[in-house]
Amino acid sequence: MTVSVAPVSQYPRYRDDPNALDAERPLAIDDKPGPSPRRFNKKNILLVFGIAALIPVLYFFLFWAPTRKSKVYQLTATVKVADYPTELLPASSEGRLIFIGDIHGCNVEFGQLLEAVEFVPTQDKLILLGDFISKGPDSIAVLEMAMKYDAACVRGNHENTLLRRYAKKHGQKFDNDVRDRLEDGTKSGDLEHFDDDDDDDDDGEEVTVIGQSMKTKRKAMHGMMHSAVKHAVHPHGAHAHTDDDDDCMMHEMDDTLESGDFDPSTGGFVHVMADEKKIIKKASPEQIEYIDSCPLILHIPEQIFGPDGGDVAACHAGLMWDVPTLTDQEPAVVLYIRTLLPPNNSTASASRDGILWKEVWNDYQETLSPSQRRTVVYGHDAKTGLAIEAYSKGLDSRCYKGDYLTALVAKRDGLGGWKHDIVSVKCQVHDPKLPGYVDGKF
Numbered sequence: 001m002t003v004s005v006a007p008v009s010q011y012p013r014y015r016d017d018p019n020a021l022d023a024e025r026p027l028a029i030d031d032k033p034g035p036s037p038r039r040f041n042k043k044n045i046l047l048v049f050g051i052a053a054l055i056p057v058l059y060f061f062l063f064w065a066p067t068r069k070s071k072v073y074q075l076t077a078t079v080k081v082a083d084y085p086t087e088l089l090p091a092s093s094e095g096r097l098i099f100i101g102d103i104h105g106c107n108v109e110f111g112q113l114l115e116a117v118e119f120v121p122t123q124d125k126l127i128l129l130g131d132f133i134s135k136g137p138d139s140i141a142v143l144e145m146a147m148k149y150d151a152a153c154v155r156g157n158h159e160n161t162l163l164r165r166y167a168k169k170h171g172q173k174f175d176n177d178v179r180d181r182l183e184d185g186t187k188s189g190d191l192e193h194f195d196d197d198d199d200d201d202d203d204g205e206e207v208t209v210i211g212q213s214m215k216t217k218r219k220a221m222h223g224m225m226h227s228a229v230k231h232a233v234h235p236h237g238a239h240a241h242t243d244d245d246d247d248c249m250m251h252e253m254d255d256t257l258e259s260g261d262f263d264p265s266t267g268g269f270v271h272v273m274a275d276e277k278k279i280i281k282k283a284s285p286e287q288i289e290y291i292d293s294c295p296l297i298l299h300i301p302e303q304i305f306g307p308d309g310g311d312v313a314a315c316h317a318g319l320m321w322d323v324p325t326l327t328d329q330e331p332a333v334v335l336y337i338r339t340l341l342p343p344n345n346s347t348a349s350a351s352r353d354g355i356l357w358k359e360v361w362n363d364y365q366e367t368l369s370p371s372q373r374r375t376v377v378y379g380h381d382a383k384t385g386l387a388i389e390a391y392s393k394g395l396d397s398r399c400y401k402g403d404y405l406t407a408l409v410a411k412r413d414g415l416g417g418w419k420h421d422i423v424s425v426k427c428q429v430h431d432p433k434l435p436g437y438v439d440g441k442f
């Protein structure tokens, strides 16, 4: 047996030769393969994307969500009567007081009206007559404008409903729980004044009635509603409720259809103000605070309509002629009144029966001495529309329905008195039930 050993010259040269070609080198233990340049890039890209995706998520949790969730505005006591600060009244003929009727979320027309009156924010003062939110395309935009221009306001029935819902949603007390149900002794059995609330306790939760799905119920309601309209609501004749009636039953009920429910216990409809719920979801705490700050009545201690017109009260719907002080006016009247009932015009009607409150108001003012008189600037009554009388100025000119948005512009005449103009802009049709309807609901 021979053991053969290779001669030294046959050992591979790389053992000793640092210049030996790499290709010939087998892997050494500490010679891990270097990262491939392609894999490294992929990782980098993923990392960058990951971080980029994380930024909005972090932002949401750290900044946006806490500010949105934690800030709930605490409602304050309803201000029944506020005095308009006299120092805010225009001192010279440069500044003006501009009263604006029911804007109802029609932000574009609101802007156009301000243009039409050549509104100067540093000089002019706005006074919104309530119902500036709901129904129309963008109530939040209207709120933004109102706050930007520091507009004074009175509370309308829609603002009041919003505040009531807000209180309910956040477990707060609400001190002005009035509904569209004026005390006239008759329970509003006519479907006109069914309750506009109490559909829910949690936003967006479906109310289940006798095991039916919402869709089924809606279909069923549609049928019932149309027969209800025919038989229960239109008995007074075809002209009684037309499409252009702001409070037309069809309109109210179709609102109900979109979001409300049929109440099997009463056989009536529960009216749901879906718009207010949507606005509450979108509104900032500051916007809720603005709405909360609107008094029911804004008293302007100034004879804007001349010495015979007395001082001025701005409110949403109207006042009772036989209640001498503003503080004694009933909130339900101030927010909802339209007509007064026989035999003595002393009871507000829950329907449209009776005589318009402003007729009685104007006749009554004439019986008073000029120093005791008062002029009311108001909105609410879209059906009557623009209604300028000696002691009452009704400015709801049905913008939501495509008619007009109206301002009453009061300006000092330089002789110690005031002069006024009525300025209107044409509105687009925002009511989806009317021909010419242009936009989606907010």
Ligand SMILES: *[C@@H]1O[C@H](CO)[C@@H](O)[C@H](O)[C@H]1NC(C)=O
Binding pocket: 343, 344, 346
């Ligand atoms: C008006 O009529 C109602 C109902 O008939 C009655 O209760 C009330 O006392 C009357 N008010 C006045 C001031 O006469």
Ligand SMILES: *[C@@H]1O[C@H](CO)[C@@H](O)[C@H](O)[C@H]1NC(C)=O
Binding pocket: 343, 344, 345, 355, 359, 360, 361, 363, 364
């Ligand atoms: C109710 O008011 C109207 C309008 O002012 C008036 O014509 C009528 O006489 C009043 N009715 C009563 C009973 O006072």
